[in-house]
Every structure is written in C-alpha cells, then in structure tokens.
Amino acid sequence: MSGVYDCLVIGAGPGGLAAAATAAEAGLQVGLEDDNPAAGGQIWRRGNAAVSVSHSAEQWMERIRSAKVDVLCGWRATDAGTDALGTPFIRVEGLGGFRDLRYRKLILATGARELFLPFPGWTLPGIYGAGGLQAFAKSGFDVRGMRVVLAGTGPLLMAVTAHLHEAGAKIVAVVEQAPLSRLMSLGMHLAPSAPGKLMEGLRYRLRTMGTKYYFGHWVSEARGDGKLERLTITNGSESFAVEADLLGVGYHLVPNTELAQLLGCGLENGFVRVEETQETSCTSIYCIGEATGIGGVDKAQVEGRIAGFSAAGRIEKARSLFAARDKQLRFVERLAAAFALREELRGLAQENTLVCRCEDVPHGALRECHSWREAKLHTRCGMGPCQGRICGPATQFLYGWHAPAPRPPVFPASVGTIAAVDEAGVHHE
Amino acid sequence: MTQPAIFDVAIAGGGIVGAACARALAHRGLSVALVERDVLGSGATSAGMGHVVVMDDSEAQFALTRYSQQLWRELAPKLPANCEYEECGTLWVAADEEEMAAVEQKHRWYGDRGVPTSTLTASELSAAEPNLRSGLAGALLVPQDSVVYPPVVALTLAREAEKLGAALYIGKQVHILSDGKLVLQDGSIIRAHTIINALGSESARITPGVPVRKRKGHLLITDRYPGFVRHQLVELGYLKSAHKSTGDSVAFNVQPRSTGQLLIGSSRQYGAETSEVNQPVVSAMLQRAIEYIPRVADLKAIRIWTGFRAATPDKLPLIGPYSDDQSLWLATGHEGLGITTSLATGELIADLITGRTTAIPCEPYLPARFANANQANHLSKP
Numbered sequence: 001m002s003g004v005y006d007c008l009v010i011g012a013g014p015g016g017l018a019a020a021a022t023a024a025e026a027g028l029q030v031g032l033e034d035d036n037p038a039a040g041g042q043i044w045r046r047g048n049a050a051v052s053v054s055h056s057a058e059q060w061m062e063r064i065r066s067a068k069v070d071v072l073c074g075w076r077a078t079d080a081g082t083d084a085l086g087t088p089f090i091r092v093e094g095l096g097g098f099r100d101l102r103y104r105k106l107i108l109a110t111g112a113r114e115l116f117l118p119f120p121g122w123t124l125p126g127i128y129g130a131g132g133l134q135a136f137a138k139s140g141f142d143v144r145g146m147r148v149v150l151a152g153t154g155p156l157l158m159a160v161t162a163h164l165h166e167a168g169a170k171i172v173a174v175v176e177q178a179p180l181s182r183l184m185s186l187g188m189h190l191a192p193s194a195p196g197k198l199m200e201g202l203r204y205r206l207r208t209m210g211t212k213y214y215f216g217h218w219v220s221e222a223r224g225d226g227k228l229e230r231l232t233i234t235n236g237s238e239s240f241a242v243e244a245d246l247l248g249v250g251y252h253l254v255p256n257t258e259l260a261q262l263l264g265c266g267l268e269n270g271f272v273r274v275e276e277t278q279e280t281s282c283t284s285i286y287c288i289g290e291a292t293g294i295g296g297v298d299k300a301q302v303e304g305r306i307a308g309f310s311a312a313g314r315i316e317k318a319r320s321l322f323a324a325r326d327k328q329l330r331f332v333e334r335l336a337a338a339f340a341l342r343e344e345l346r347g348l349a350q351e352n353t354l355v356c357r358c359e360d361v362p363h364g365a366l367r368e369c370h371s372w373r374e375a376k377l378h379t380r381c382g383m384g385p386c387q388g389r390i391c392g393p394a395t396q397f398l399y400g401w402h403a404p405a406p407r408p409p410v411f412p413a414s415v416g417t418i419a420a421v422d423e424a425g426v427h428h429e
Numbered sequence: 430m431t432q433p434a435i436f437d438v439a440i441a442g443g444g445i446v447g448a449a450c451a452r453a454l455a456h457r458g459l460s461v462a463l464v465e466r467d468v469l470g471s472g473a474t475s476a477g478m479g480h481v482v483v484m485d486d487s488e489a490q491f492a493l494t495r496y497s498q499q500l501w502r503e504l505a506p507k508l509p510a511n512c513e514y515e516e517c518g519t520l521w522v523a524a525d526e527e528e529m530a531a532v533e534q535k536h537r538w539y540g541d542r543g544v545p546t547s548t549l550t551a552s553e554l555s556a557a558e559p560n561l562r563s564g565l566a567g568a569l570l571v572p573q574d575s576v577v578y579p580p581v582v583a584l585t586l587a588r589e590a591e592k593l594g595a596a597l598y599i600g601k602q603v604h605i606l607s608d609g610k611l612v613l614q615d616g617s618i619i620r621a622h623t624i625i626n627a628l629g630s631e632s633a634r635i636t637p638g639v640p641v642r643k644r645k646g647h648l649l650i651t652d653r654y655p656g657f658v659r660h661q662l663v664e665l666g667y668l669k670s671a672h673k674s675t676g677d678s679v680a681f682n683v684q685p686r687s688t689g690q691l692l693i694g695s696s697r698q699y700g701a702e703t704s705e706v707n708q709p710v711v712s713a714m715l716q717r718a719i720e721y722i723p724r725v726a727d728l729k730a731i732r733i734w735t736g737f738r739a740a741t742p743d744k745l746p747l748i749g750p751y752s753d754d755q756s757l758w759l760a761t762g763h764e765g766l767g768i769t770t771s772l773a774t775g776e777l778i779a780d781l782i783t784g785r786t787t788a789i790p791c792e793p794y795l796p797a798r799f800a801n802a803n804q805a806n807h808l809s810k811p
C-alpha cells in the first residue's frame with residue numbers, strides 16, 4: 001500500500017461505520033478496518049436483530065459501499081509508527097501477513113470489552129462472559145434446552161437474555177447486582193432523553209417474561225465436577241443455590257483504550273479524553289463510541305458522525321450534532337451511576353481463586369502486593385498473552401491498582417511482523 | 430525489624446545487586462538497611478534476560494562471572510521455584526569456519542581454567558536445536574550456564590536479608606547519599622557507617638562523577654512454545670558486536686523460559702536515555718534472530734520493552750570504596766552482566782567491609798582505578 005488515507009477508522013462497530021460513512025460522504029478517501037471477519041462491531045456482527053433509533057447496520061453498510069470506503073476486515077491493529085517520510089501509519093496484522101495503513105486523520109472506534117470479576121469457581125468450563133456466551137450462541141453453539149443463568153450487571157444482560165431465550169435456552173435466572181430502585185430511577189430519567197433505549201430494554205424484558213429476575217443479587221460461587229453444575233446466588237444476607245449448565249457473567253464494559261494510549265492520547269477516568277469535535281489530546285486523532293464513555297449504540301453513532309465531519313473539516317455540520325450527542329452523554333453518566341458495582345463484589349475471591357488466568361495467579365498472592373507493577377514483577381500477574389487486558393480491570397476494581405500505559409504490540413503479533421520496518425520488508429541497519 | 434540509630438551498612442537501590450549485597454552483609458551479622466524507591470527488582474533487574482553466563486572477555490571478567498556462577502549453583506537448590514532457575518546451558522553458535530575456530534579456541538581457554546565445555550559439530554548442533562537454520566558450522570556448549578527470573582530473585586534475596594534482621598525501606602527515594610547518610614525524599618535520614626550506591630544506571634544521578642553511562646537494550650517476549658529452543662542461544666559474533674564499547678549494535682540472543690516462552694534479544698545503544706521502543710532497533714534485532722531461526726518469524730510476540738544497563742568505560746563493574754568520602758562505597762556498573770555477577774558482588778562487598786580476604790582478587794573492580802576523574806571522563810567518551 002503506497003497510498004495515504006485522508007481518514008483511517010479503526011473499528012467497524014456502530015461508531016466506526018458512522019464515522020467512515022460520514023467522512024467519505026464529505027469527500028475524504030476513507031479506510032475502515034476491523035479485527036473481525038465481518039463489520040458491525042459487538043452488536044451488529046452476525047446479524048444481531050437489536051435495533052437502534054437512528055440507523056440500522058444495513059443502512060450504514062449501504063452508505064459505506066456507495067461512498068467507496070475501503071473496508072478491511074480481519075486485520076487487527078497491533079502497533080503504530082511513522083514511515084521514512086514522516087507519515088504516520090497503523091500496522092495491522094491478518095492471516096495474510098501485515099499491512100501499514102498510512103493516514104492523515106485517524107478515528108479510533110475500538111469499543112469496549114466485558115469486565116470479569118473473579119469469584120470461587122469462575123474458571124469452571126461452562127462459564128462465559130455474558131456477551132461472549134451470546135457471541136458463542138450466534139456462531140452456532142446449540143443452547144437449546146440448556147439451563148442458563150445470566151449474571152453480572154448492565155443493559156447487556158437483558159439483551160443477552162433475550163437472545164438466548166430466542167435461541168431456545170432455558171433461562172433459569174437473571175441476576176443483576178444493581179438494586180431495582182436504582183434501575184427504576186434510571187428508567188425514569190431515560191424516558192425523555194433516550195426513548196429508544198428504554199423501549200429496547202422493555203421489549204427485551206417482555207420478550208423474556210417468565211424468566212426469574214433477581215435485582216440486588218450476585219453469583220457468589222460456582223461448583224461442579226469438571227464443569228459447571230451449581231451456582232450460589234446471594235444478596236448478601238440470604239443465599240440460595242440453582243442448578244445450571246451455562247453461566248454468562250459480565251460486570252458491564254471496560255473501554256478498549258490500548259491503541260489510543262500507545263499513540264499518546266490522554267485519558268480521563270480510564271476513558272479517552274476528547275474535545276467537542278471528538279479530537280483527542282493528539283492532533284488529528286479522534287476517538288468515539290465506548291472508548292470515550294460507555295453509552296451504547298446511539299452514542300457511538302452520533303459521535304461517529306461528529307468525528308467524520310470534524311475530520312473532513314465540516315465543523316458546522318459537526319456542531320449541529322452536539323446537542324444530540326450531549327443528550328447521549330447524560331445517559332452515559334446515568335448508566336454508570338445505575339450500574340455502579342457494589343462493595344460486596346470485592347470480597348468474593350478466596351485465597352485460591354485465580355485472578356490472572358494466563359499465569360494462574362490467585363487472589364492470595366495478589367493481595368500482598370501494593371501495586372500493579374509489584375504484582376506483575378513478583379507474581380507474573382498480567383504477563384501472559386492477554387497482557388492484563390482481562391485481569392487488569394479486575395485488579396483495578398479489587399485492589400485499586402492502575403496499569404501503566406501499554407507497550408507495543410497492543411495485541412500479540414508475529415515476530416515477523418514486528419521485525420519488518422515497512423511493508424517492503426526493508427530494514428534499517 | 431530492629432532499627433539501630435546507625436546501621437553498619439545502608440544500601441541505596443533494591444535491584445538484584447543491592448539485594449545481593451544486603452543478603453551477604455546480613456549473613457555476616459551486620460545491621461543493614463536497604464532502600465528502594467519503587468518495587469524490589471524493578472529497575473534493570475526487571476528488564477534483563479536473566480542469563481547467568483561465564484564470560485571470557487578479560488581475565489577479570491572471567492574471574493567474576495565464574496565465581497558468581499558457582500555461587501548461583503550453590504544457591505540454586507535453596508531458591509523457590511518462582512525464581513525459575515534452570516541450568517539450560519549456553520550454546521555459542523558458530524556461523525562459519527572462522528567462528529568454529531574461535532569455538533575450538535574458547536573450548537581450550539575454558540578448559541585451562543576448569544570450566545567444563547564441549548564442542549558441537551554442525552549435525553550435533555542441529556540435533557540439539559532443530560529450529561536453528563541449516564548450514565551453521567557448530568557451537569560451544571557451556572553446560573553450567575543457567576537462566577533465572579531476576580525480579581523474583583531480587584525479592585527473595587532481600588527477604589532473606591530481612592529475616593536476618595535487615596531493614597527494608599520500600600517506596601523510599603534517596604535524594605542525597607553522602608557522609609554516612611541517606612537523605613530520603615520525605616526528609617527522613619538513615620545513618621550508617623558505610624553507605625553503598627547500588628543504583629544501577631541511576632548511580633551517577635545521585636553520586637555525580639561515578640563513571641557509568643546508560644546503555645539501552647530492547648527485549649521481546651513471545652507466547653508459550655515449549656521445546657522450541659532448549660539452550661540459551663547466542664551468536665559468536667556477539668563477542669564482536671556487544672563488546673565493542675561504542676555505537677549501536679544488535680546480536681542474536683534467544684532464551685528459553687521455564688514457562689515455554691522465548692525471550693529474544695538483544696540490542697545495545699548509547700545516548701538513548703528514554704524508555705520508548707525504537708522500531709528500527711527492534712527490527713534489526715529481530716531480523717538477526719530470524720536469520721538464525723527462520724521459524725521464529727511465525728511465533729506470536731506478546732510484548733517488547735527496554736531497559737538500561739549501567740556501562741563503565743572498561744566494561745568491569747565498580748565494587749568497593751569510592752572517593753574522599755570515607756563512608757561511600759559503590760556496587761554498580763554491571764553493564765550486561767549484573768544478574769550473573771550480583772551474587773559475587775555481594776560477597777566481595779561483604780568481605781571487604783568486614784576485612785576478610787576476598788575469594789578472588791578485588792583490585793580489577795575497585796572504583797579507585799578511576800581515581801583520576803579526568804581519566805575516567807576521557808575514557809567514557811566513545
């Protein structure tokens with residue numbers, strides 16, 4: 001690739017699709033790339049039926065096609081650099097090797113991942129992330145007749161419940177750690193500002209009627225002989241057991257900020273800090289969607305449009321969307337408050353409960369440490385292939401640690417890819 | 430933890446060298462304080478390869494590395510498993526007949542000094558390391574060389590010292606180190622009859638004039654591929670590249686970890702004082718590794734990092750009393766061999782401070798060899 005994109009978008013979820021289409025329609029030559037084989041992001045990938053108020057996946061894809069966005073799926077951004085002429089590039093790796101995607105403007109739409117909190121038995125086979133279980137079912141895993149518990153927190157639980165219910169699973173229980181009172185007040189505040197979301201939530205709720213919902217409850221233990229058999233559910237004072245074949249458990253989302261950090265973008269409270277125009281602390285680098293604040297599909301899209309216009313220099317167009325975006329941002333705050341994690345979740349892990357699964361480090365070894373760095377150096381916590389992607393956020397919640405900015409590669413990459421200085425394979429002496 | 434008003438010895442720097450000194454001194458019954466600004470073993474000690482290796486660059490370097498290697502072998506059975514001590518041996522790989530002649534020569538040189546080694550022919554080498562490219566000439570095997578996991582060793586040595594009564598001050602930054610005092614950032618003072626600068630590449634920041642310079646290195650770690658490589662593999666050309674004391678260089682240097690991961694090195698740069706990863710250097714380093722092990726290109730790398738060696742003008746460490754300040758000693762300047770030579774450094778320091786005879790002659794390492802500061806400055810220019 002010798003060309004330079006006017007605008008390169010990393011991540012083809014709702015945010016990235018909106019950004020790419022908008023920038024391309026405004027006349028830029030746009031590249032859109034994602035590490036998954038198909039565009040759509042966490043929610044639209046594999047034909048998810050979930051609706052959003054403004055646009056559907058298909059509408060965006062149509063606009064992407066007619067605006068001639070260069071779409072590259074199955075390529076993961078692993079590193080960033082600058083070529084001999086000083087043009088910045090993102091190095092992406094895929095099955096066919098690697099490519100350096102040069103750009104003038106960059107839009108990061110890398111989304112979020114689930115937060116996993118350790119509890120006794122959480123590593124048993126049969127236990128998945130809530131979103132992970134949904135993805136697994138979508139990709140063909142047969143859940144018909146399986147006894148499933150969904151647990152954790154956040155709107156994702158309801159979405160996943162609905163999906164698995166439709167796929168034929170027997171939903172034994174939905175266990176939401178947030179108390180009902182907080183969710184009710186979220187619903188009331190939402191009514192005027194985000195009708196789409198509220199209706200969506202209600203729709204799921206109705207569709208899955210007959211399912212047992214437990215608010216203010218959480219899973220405190222999983223047991224089974226070689227695989228999940230039984231779960232203990234508690235509200236802190238009373239506990240009961242349920243039998244289950246599968247558990248999907250996720251404690252809401254954490255933003256994927258690693259690439260932004262590698263590029264030097266500043267963070268605020270763990271999210272990428274952005275200006276009104278969605279520009280980060282680095283000139284010509286924009287960030288949108290879950291990476292700037294967990295707020296869902298509609299927020300991702302309006303931010304994507306703003307970034308697309310901003311990157312194309314259409315500031316007035318961007319400005320006309322600020323009010324709509326700010327409405328979404330109020331939702332972000334309410335969401336965070338409603339689903340704030342309760343203290344009791346910090347106390348679930350026992351001495352021998354693994355916290356770092358890559359390196360098998362138990363809670364007992366970690367609670368002697370005072371910092372992420374100490375834990376890393378003295379126990380190997382976070383040193384495995386996930387590089388703290390999974391255990392990092394958990395240790396932040398459990399022990400209040402902060403992981404330092406990532407080192408390259410931000411995702412595992414082949415030695416051959418890293419060895420090459422540019423695509424021609426030329427290396428400096 | 431008993432805290433005397435004046436310690437016998439206070440050590441600034443909780444890397445592997447400071448920790449080894451603390452342990453050796455505590456074993457001799459001295460009261461010891463060890464002060465670390467961050468986490469034990471978090472400096473160069475956390476960035477290095479952890480290859481414990483006998484070297485033949487000079488007689489003095491040989492004596493120190495061999496003495497230390499033997500101390501490692503004595504200590505090994507007592508080290509907990511998470512120190513990951515493994516006597517995998519070093520294979521010095523010869524690419525051509527010229528390097529093979531050097532293998533023969535080294536074999537004799539080590540033999541004369543009582544170090545067991547053996548030579549491998551081309552076919553023996555490919556049987557020992559099937560992933561090396563074909564067409565190599567052979568190798569020298571040094572079976573007693575080993576690898577360790579340095580940050581946990583530093584922690585283990587410091588904890589052993591603590592059990593023997595040493596006081597550990599962790600998270601305390603030393604601001605001033607002179608006249609029998611360590612003045613900490615919070616204003617508190619630790620007093621001792623002898624104070625030791627074991628600050629690695631930061632030594633000269635606290636004690637201006639100490640002839641050490643930062644020499645940056647890059648390393649890469651892969652995912653787990655057990656058995657892919659079985660020995661520490663180093664190119665013989667390493668001697669030519671790594672040991673010239675000027676300029677940037679890379680060399681083929683690959684290590685099997687007990688986790689099945691591979692650690693790939695190595696690079697050396699002067700004048701690079703910040704810790705960011707330098708892509709051209711990494712590329713050159715990895716291209717070199719791929720030249721020797723083509724299949725390494727397909728392995729997944731999970732992380733790259735950098736570290737700083739404390740380099741001296743004559744490639745030997747600084748161990749012993751320093752300057753006019755009667756209380757001030759140095760245990761620094763270990764360049765790329767500080768993991769290897771940490772244990773020997775601890776023993777030398779402890780023997781010198783307690784007035785005992787050292788196991789090997791200490792003169793080549795005494796800071797007094799740079800007594801003339803001008804000479805030191807002159808030498809340290811490339």
Ligand SMILES: Cc1cc2nc3c(=O)[nH]c(=O)nc-3n(C[C@H](O)[C@H](O)[C@H](O)COP(=O)(O)OP(=O)(O)OC[C@H]3O[C@@H](n4cnc5c(N)ncnc54)[C@H](O)[C@@H]3O)c2cc1C
Pocket residue numbers: 010011012013014015016033034035036040041042043044048050075076077078109110111112113114130131132134156159160253256259288289290291295296297300411
């Ligand atoms: C597991 C999971 C399941 C979810 N399921 C639902 C649901 O059913 N219903 C619902 O309403 N909401 C769901 N959400 C929330 C949903 O993701 C967001 O509301 C919405 O998709 C946010 O859009 P986005 O564009 O910010 O991010 P995303 O949709 O997450 O898109 C980000 C994209 O960037 C890609 N990416 C990230 N890093 C890189 C990289 N380094 N290189 C290349 N590509 C990269 C990701 O693979 C992803 O495709 C789910 C979230 C998660 C994490």
Ligand SMILES: Cc1cc2nc3c(=O)[nH]c(=O)nc-3n(C[C@H](O)[C@H](O)[C@H](O)COP(=O)(O)OP(=O)(O)OC[C@H]3O[C@@H](n4cnc5c(N)ncnc54)[C@H](O)[C@@H]3O)c2cc1C
Pocket residue numbers: 441442443444445446447464465466467468469470471472473474475476477478479480481482601602603604627628629630631635645646647648694695735736737738739760761762763764765766767768769770
């Ligand atoms: C890439 C690379 C590869 C290497 N490979 C090997 C190898 O294979 N084998 C080998 O033997 N050696 C190797 N080395 C060399 C080895 O890592 C070092 O020689 C050794 O770690 C030095 O230990 P140290 O205790 O002197 O220094 P450090 O580990 O740097 O310890 C100094 C300590 O002082 C602390 N400190 C600094 N300033 C202050 C202050 N003001 N107050 C309080 N504390 C302070 C630091 O936090 C640090 O913990 C390698 C080095 C590098 C960089």
